Amino acid sequence: MSPLDRFLDAANVLLPVVYLSAAVAYGYLFFTGGERARRLATPLLAATVALHLAALAATWARWQQLPAATVAQALSVVAFAVAVVYLFVEHYGRERSTGLWLVGLVFLFQLLASLLRRPDVPDRELYGSPLFAVHVSLALLGYAAFAVAAAYGYLFLRLYRELKAGRFSTFFGRLPPLEVLERMMVGALGVGLVALAASVGLGVVWADLLFGRGWITDPKIVITFATLALYALALLLRRLGRWHGRQTALASLVGLGAILFSLLAVNLLFTDFHGFL
């Protein structure tokens, strides 16, 4: 076994463990505001993200292609992207109260990635194409943004419910205000919609050129279109004032569910044409 393979095997185990540790540190910070957690959480997450970046680079070097050729690799890239987005939010927003939830989501994605990892990676000529790299990168950026939106949507709903009910418990006083959570959620939805729409648009044109066949009925494609439509509708209705924060948050959670379904169940069980991602 080459040193690269050994490193990848070790990273596959280490990454979910360290992400979980970071999530626990942020959790301690959320519930107690403890000084030790305050000092540990961010450096621990940053170190884990650095390790993750090294693992992704090593994957690229090992397989000589974008590390997004399998479901596991895609989930790992999404986890990485969410972690980076969170570090950005924390740094510029000076806001750490949402760390538990976002880093928790990162842990879940990476755990799934580690469990689904295969020793071999399909070697298709397609994977070497720059168009494939752009298409997949945009898609994964979209997925990461939708994951962030869902996390903020979840937090919005929890705080919203406490405020509506006059029940001041876990989330009250610990999170950014409702307006800020909504803005973060909608911002992430916007980024996700643009990225995924661009990815799908590119994919449609490219598939037509390459295959010229009825790929339009592929289950993965159908669900992706439906998910895009849901997000677009949510943002439009919100813009028109017909939907408010609560409905948009619910839509973000449903949308993430659809994405996970298409990434996992559909990709693994149903699709043929889109059998890589």
Add this chain to the structure above:
Amino acid sequence: MSGGATPRHDPPLLVVGTDHRCAPLPLRERVAYDPAAAEELLVHLLARDEVAEALLLSTCNRTEVYALPRDEEPGYRLVRERAFLARAPELESAGRLYVKRGVEAARHLLRVAAGLESMVLGEPEVLGQVKQAAALADAVGSSGVVLRRLAAGAAAAGARARAETAIASGAVSLGYAVVELARNIFTALDRTRVLILGAGETARLTARALLDRGALEVRLANRTPERSRALREELPELAEVPWGDLLPAVAAADVVIASTAAPEPVLTAAALRETTGRRPGRPLLVVDLGVPRNVEAEAARLDTVFLHSLDSLEALIDRNLRHRREEVPAVEELVERELSRFRAWYRTLEAEPLVARLQKQAERIRAEELARALAELPPESHDAVDRLTRALVRKILHHPSARLRGKEGGEDLPRLDLVRELFRLDDDEG
């Protein structure tokens, strides 16, 4: 009243006082001192032989005199009679006054400054009041080295308690509970528009809290123009809204505080549905402080309306008080650390002159014996013998000096008077 002699290495402090736990407001009012009366009292105490230093803390919930008596019992009687019984003889009844001595008196001031003794646990005003009391005593000249150092320690304990624990966090009054609710909904209070319905006491307190915390705009609507005018005279930052323009004003506001004495709701669910329709997506916090209700309960079902009543504000205040109580052990630990620092400082105050005298005596004996010995020793050895005797004296006195200063060893500190007696240091003076 606590008694007991003060251990010799603790300052002989005294505090005599009354607070919200011992005496009702009418009694406390009679021993509340304004700055002029406080100054007069301190000057009087200072002029008497019984008291070397004095500091008066007088707030709406407590009046306390901290003193360094020259003689404990006469000092206590003077403070008790002049500061308290002269103005309110009823305070002589059992339980109306408390007295603490020595380290307990010092601990009490630290606890007061940290907010542990306040009617509302952790309230912030008392720290400023302790600082003001210290400043007045300093200006009048009634506080000396000991009380100035104690007051500085109290200020430090109070500041650290608030900075390092959550003893002062969370709203514990109605007005600030509204602020806290708003902060959980809106991006920033300084971008939040508030509309207050009613001009009574609750409206006044809430308006004050929101203005203090920087609300962008606070407007007032009231059926009775005279009452509005009176409130606006007190709080000129308030803008007035005619009662007839109520609904447009609600549509423009982010927070509506309803605090009128109206027998029927002044804001119906239908009216709120219509006004929130004019501001789609923007949340509206409605706080109904009226009894009976000023806002129809149905309004709570509107998606963007957060309707809260007195009950939910009280639930929030209870929660915050609970959290503050959980911080008490951490604050008490801070207080004990500051108290230890004060005691260690006081000890050096007493010990330092004693150490100086001990070293002076040792040097005198060394010089005398050295002079006798050098007469019989060859000149080339004089320097070496001089160095030897200095080193001997230094080494012999090193540990005792450190112990006397309290730098080595634990709580069992040597009695300074015993040291004085053993080495006959009082004979050696002068």
